[in-house]
Amino acid sequence: MNIAVIGTGYVGLISGICFAEKGNHVICVDQDINKITALQNLVSPIYEPGIEAFMERNVQAGRLAFSSNLIQAVQDSELVIIAVGTPSLPSGEANLQYIEQVAAEVGRAMNGQKIVATKSTVPVGTNEKIREIIAQQTEQPFDIVSIPEFLREGSAIQDTLHPDRIVIGLDNRELEAVLVELHSSFTDQIFVTDIRSAEMIKYASNAFLATKISFINEISNICEKVGADVTEVAIGMGKDPRIGPSFLNAGIGYGGSCFPKDTKALIQIAGNVNYEFQLLKSVVEVNKAQRYKVIEKLKESLGQLNNTVIGIWGLSFKPNTDDVREAPSLEIVEALISLGARLKLYDPVAMDKFRERFDHPAIEWCGNALAAAANADAVCLLTDWQEFKELQLSQLIYLMEQPILIDGRNVYTKEQIEGAGLHYYSVGRPE
């Protein structure tokens, strides 16, 4: 199939690459000329393991191209995928400005029958709005479908090539066969439903996963008080297939460009129809509070934090990405600085992105984890990067002013800690 993908963020770029990988002809469009030039030179604007090799292979095979010419790309395609961002407005509501702009441009470019699919996460009813906007611009026949994306950053290509399920929301049943055929090389778990339900499936899925995380984080807080071990509790709970073992890792709360945005947007979507989503509001509150547990533990171990030196391991919102959007590290670093601490920061890939968002004279940028620990009064691990798991913790006692390690992600085992001579604090596990 000839496919135009509008928007080369995570969702658009990865979908484009993966549709090309499956033999389709894909043109990825973005209005940002610098981004397109970089992509044409096979440089990815996002950090994602393996992405450049996939880009190169498909560009060389003539199946993948990058362009800033939306009109041409739409005219050359039977399927147009909208994958531009839906950032949060101050109210928490999704900002649909980019989607609406693109819909109008797609409408103006229409030169024959096409399917317009939305992959961006959009509130229920948005696809119908997109239909109206396109129809205002063209007499050409077209169909609207909602195909929400469920990829995770850091494993985005593998998630897209081997998804657990594909959800297709449509109202013209004649499209079912062609869309199922297009996606059948990815998985046979294809669920076809109506457009509004497809839109809701995306929000409900992210909200449910966020709920699981806040739930286990609250359990971890109780575990700390009653002497239970949250990692053992999660394993025991996860053996029940109705609960499942994943997304039960206690830590410093969820971050990233999706869960914080989508939970707030769903609260707003409910609010707009006079429904108070009480459970999800609590999930968001619990997540906010969980970030500050690290600071409470630092205070518990060091007393006051003024003039202390704190090493920070990990800034990205999770491993294998340089993304710091809504990363817990941002709030924790700012709070520590306001309490008078000096900070030594290290992340394997996210330091530049972090510095673009936040910099301060109290921050020293370090070249590796041990450098960030040197002469520190405490180290806080905020992201569970593999390289932190492999560190020889016994070195810390020689390097640090005080050997205090706050493990915000429960990455270390009892065996790794034993004999390292550390004051070790984790999340919801007995010390």
Ligand code: UGA
């Ligand atoms: C999430 C969803 O997992 C994807 O299915 C979805 O497509 C995507 O949002 C989206 O809406 O586009 P992502 O934001 O890449 O993907 O990251 P996750 O792997 O879900 O992690 C989110 C946050 O939850 C991270 O900060 C992670 O550290 C935290 N987390 C995750 C926990 O604290 N505990 C867990 O057990 C799992």
